[in-house]
Amino acid sequence: MIKGLRTVAYPVADLAAAKDWYSTVFGAQPYFDQPFYVGFNIGGFELGLIPDGTSGTAGSTVYWGVEDIEAEVTRITSLGATVHGAIQDVGESIRTVELADPFGNILGLIYNPHFDLAAVR
Numbered sequence: 001m002i003k004g005l006r007t008v009a010y011p012v013a014d015l016a017a018a019k020d021w022y023s024t025v026f027g028a029q030p031y032f033d034q035p036f037y038v039g040f041n042i043g044g045f046e047l048g049l050i051p052d053g054t055s056g057t058a059g060s061t062v063y064w065g066v067e068d069i070e071a072e073v074t075r076i077t078s079l080g081a082t083v084h085g086a087i088q089d090v091g092e093s094i095r096t097v098e099l100a101d102p103f104g105n106i107l108g109l110i111y112n113p114h115f116d117l118a119a120v121r
Contacts, residue, residue, distance in 0.1 A: 007039075007046035008062040010105040015051040018103050022047060025076055025107075044117070056104045063108035065115060069095050072109055081107060 012018035019038045023029055026047065032039035038049040042064065066072045069087055076099055077083065084106055085098035095111045 005045050005062070007048055009048035009050050010101070010103070011050050011052045011056065012103045012105070013051070013053055014103070015049060018049045018101075021080065021102060022049065024079055025081075061098060061106045061108045063096060063110035066109050066111055069097060069109055069111040073097055073099065076107070076109075 010018070015035070015038060019030060019033070022040060026040060026042050028040050028042060030038045030040050036051070040047040073083065073087065080102045081099040083097070084100040087095055087097040089095050093111075093113050097109050099107045099109065101107050
């Protein structure tokens, strides 16, 4: 039975640079920091960085919850990301955006006023 998002792992060519960038973006330091994997606890979910010599946009897009999507797009693009897909209203006041991180991965953001983490625990 699927219980919900636990971990998203991004492949990166430069683990040290990616660790620094994601530390700044999320305002958090990794709780697990090894040459083969760097893990962050972001609001009870895991962001993992895996060094594999490549980066890219293949695979699924994971959306991280935010309170103010415009402010986060401004902040994260000022840190080196680019807009990959514009902010969209996908219905019922839910808004999403896709950003490309400096390592070629897609970083999705979502504002969902209906999501209540306390209700799913």
